[in-house]
Amino acid sequence: MKEAQKVSRMDRMLNAIERLGNKVPxxxxxxxxxxxxxxxxxxIFQFTGASALLETIDPDTHEVTESIVKVESLLGVNGIRFMLTSVVQNLMNFQALGVTLVAMIGVGFAEEVGLIASLIHKLVRVVPNRMLTAILVFLGVLSSIASDAGYLVLIPLGAAVFYKVGRHPIAGLAAAFAGVSAGFGVNILITPIDGMLTEIANDAVQIVDPTYNIDLMANIYFSIASTILVVIVCTLINEKLIEPRLGVYDRNQFDGNLEEQMDDSQGLRYALFGFLAVVVMIMAITLPSGAPLRHAETNxxxxxxxxxxxxIALIMLLFLIPSICYGLGVGKIKSSLDVVNPIIKVFSNLSGMIFLLLIIAQFIAYFNFTNMGTVLAINAASVIESMELGGLPLLLSFIFLILLFDFILVGAVPKFAILTPIFIPLLYQLGVSPEAVLAAYRVGDSPINIITPLMPYFALIVTFAARYQKKTGVGTIVALMLPHTIILTIVWIVLFVIFYLFNIPLGPGASMYL
Structure with missing residues (x-):
C-alpha cells in the first residue's frame, strides 16, 4: 500500500510538472x-563590472595565458550591432539545424516510402518484447560513436518500434532518448568525443606536469561499467515508472502510417543490394591508405x-539509396517525382521545428556573446577552489558544478575546456589523477541533457513525440525524462564513489590516484 502511495505521489508530481510546463507559452x-x-x-552585469580570470592553453605550445573575461552588454554599441547583423549567421552556425536537415533526407524518405515500417516489422519478429527497452537504451549509448546520429535515427525508431508491438510509443522514445543523450558521455568503444576531452585534459595537466600524458583508453573500464549501469538503470526506470505512468496508448492519436505492409520481399532484397553498394563505396573511399576520407597528414x-x-552525409546515403531501391522494388517509385515529393513532405513537416531552431540559435548566440556563462562557471569554480576541500569532496563538487551548468552550457566540450584548467591542476596537487577528473566529468555531463530545452535537439524530440501524442509540449518531455535524470545521476555518482574509494582502475594503467 505504501509503495502504491509513493508511486501515485510521484505520478502527481510529474503530472503537475507536465501541466505547468505545457501551460507556459x-x-x-x-x-x-x-x-x-x-x-x-x-x-546589469556589465554595469556592475562582473568578470572572471580565464586560463587558456595554447594547443601547440601548451603555454597558459591568463585573461580577464568581462560580461558584454547586448545594449551597448557592439551588442546592438551583433544582434542586428548576426541573425542569419547565428542560424547557419547552429549545427543542429544542418545535421537534422541532411540526415532527415535519408531517414525521412525511408519512412515515407515504407522501408522503416518494413524493417520494424522484421525487427519485432526477431527481438523479444521484454528485451526491447534494454536494446533501445544500449543502442542509444552506442550511437555516440556516430556523434549526433542517434537523435535523428534511433529516437524516432524507438517510438515506432513500441507502437508496432502495441506498447506506448512515447515510452519507446523515452528509452532511446535516455540512451542517446543521458548516456552520451560513455560507451564500450572509443568515440570522437573521447579524443577531444582527452586532448583538453592533457593540456590542463601539463600546466603542472609537462611530462604527464593521458591516452584515449584512460577511462575505458569506467566507461564500460557506466554503460552497463546506464542500460540497467534506464531500462528499469522506463519499465517500472515511465511506461506505467503513460498507460494504454490511444492509437487514434498517431499521425503517420506504420501498418503492416503487403509482400515486400523484392523491395527488401533491392534495399539490401543498395545498402551493400553504399557500404562498398564507403569502404573504397575510406580503407585504402591515402583514401579521400582519411586524414591528409596522419592517414x-x-x-x-x-x-x-x-x-552525417554517409548516414543520409545509407538510408536514401536503399530506400530508393526499396521503392523501385515495391513499385512505389516510378519517376523522379516519387523521390523528390516525399523529401519535400519531410521538410514541410519540420517547418515548425526549423522556426523554433531559428529562435534558439539567436538565444544561444546572444548568451555566448555576453560571456555570462563563462564568467559564472569560472567564479563558481573559484569559490569551490577556495573552500580547500579534500580529493573526493572536490570531485563531487566538480560533478555538481557540471550538472548545474549543463542547463545553460550545453555540449560536452565547452564546459570541460573552461573548468579543467582550474580543477585538474588543483586535484593533481592533492594526489588525484587527471583521469579521475575526466571520469567525474562523464558522470556530470550527460544526465541533464534530457531535461534542458537548451539542448540543441530538444525541439526535435518534442516534434517526434507530437506525432504520437498531439498535445505534447516542453513540459511533457521534461516530466517524462525527469525520473531518468534524478535516479541515474544518484546511482552514477555512487558508482564513481565506489571506483574512488576502492581505487578501481579507470583504464589500463589509469587509477584514481597519482
Whole structure:
C-alpha cells in the first residue's frame, strides 16, 4: 500500500510538472522571453563590472595565458550591432539545424516510402518484447560513436518500434532518448568525443606536469561499467515508472502510417543490394591508405578526420539509396517525382521545428556573446577552489558544478575546456589523477541533457513525440525524462564513489590516484 502511495505521489508530481510546463507559452515565445532576460541581465552585469580570470592553453605550445573575461552588454554599441547583423549567421552556425536537415533526407524518405515500417516489422519478429527497452537504451549509448546520429535515427525508431508491438510509443522514445543523450558521455568503444576531452585534459595537466600524458583508453573500464549501469538503470526506470505512468496508448492519436505492409520481399532484397553498394563505396573511399576520407597528414580514420566529418552525409546515403531501391522494388517509385515529393513532405513537416531552431540559435548566440556563462562557471569554480576541500569532496563538487551548468552550457566540450584548467591542476596537487577528473566529468555531463530545452535537439524530440501524442509540449518531455535524470545521476555518482574509494582502475594503467 505504501509503495502504491509513493508511486501515485510521484505520478502527481510529474503530472503537475507536465501541466505547468505545457501551460507556459509556445517554446518560441519562451526563448524570446529568455532572450529579453539575457539582454537585460547582460547590461546589469556589465554595469556592475562582473568578470572572471580565464586560463587558456595554447594547443601547440601548451603555454597558459591568463585573461580577464568581462560580461558584454547586448545594449551597448557592439551588442546592438551583433544582434542586428548576426541573425542569419547565428542560424547557419547552429549545427543542429544542418545535421537534422541532411540526415532527415535519408531517414525521412525511408519512412515515407515504407522501408522503416518494413524493417520494424522484421525487427519485432526477431527481438523479444521484454528485451526491447534494454536494446533501445544500449543502442542509444552506442550511437555516440556516430556523434549526433542517434537523435535523428534511433529516437524516432524507438517510438515506432513500441507502437508496432502495441506498447506506448512515447515510452519507446523515452528509452532511446535516455540512451542517446543521458548516456552520451560513455560507451564500450572509443568515440570522437573521447579524443577531444582527452586532448583538453592533457593540456590542463601539463600546466603542472609537462611530462604527464593521458591516452584515449584512460577511462575505458569506467566507461564500460557506466554503460552497463546506464542500460540497467534506464531500462528499469522506463519499465517500472515511465511506461506505467503513460498507460494504454490511444492509437487514434498517431499521425503517420506504420501498418503492416503487403509482400515486400523484392523491395527488401533491392534495399539490401543498395545498402551493400553504399557500404562498398564507403569502404573504397575510406580503407585504402591515402583514401579521400582519411586524414591528409596522419592517414587516420578515427578522430578529427574527413571520415568523422562526413558521418552525417554517409548516414543520409545509407538510408536514401536503399530506400530508393526499396521503392523501385515495391513499385512505389516510378519517376523522379516519387523521390523528390516525399523529401519535400519531410521538410514541410519540420517547418515548425526549423522556426523554433531559428529562435534558439539567436538565444544561444546572444548568451555566448555576453560571456555570462563563462564568467559564472569560472567564479563558481573559484569559490569551490577556495573552500580547500579534500580529493573526493572536490570531485563531487566538480560533478555538481557540471550538472548545474549543463542547463545553460550545453555540449560536452565547452564546459570541460573552461573548468579543467582550474580543477585538474588543483586535484593533481592533492594526489588525484587527471583521469579521475575526466571520469567525474562523464558522470556530470550527460544526465541533464534530457531535461534542458537548451539542448540543441530538444525541439526535435518534442516534434517526434507530437506525432504520437498531439498535445505534447516542453513540459511533457521534461516530466517524462525527469525520473531518468534524478535516479541515474544518484546511482552514477555512487558508482564513481565506489571506483574512488576502492581505487578501481579507470583504464589500463589509469587509477584514481597519482
Amino acid at each position: 509556445h517554446p518560441a515565445i519562451i526563448f524570446l522571453i529568455l532572450m529579453a532576460g539575457v539582454i537585460v541581465l547582460s547590461a 587516420q580514420i578515427i578522430g578529427s578526420t574527413p571520415f568523422m566529418d562526413s558521418l
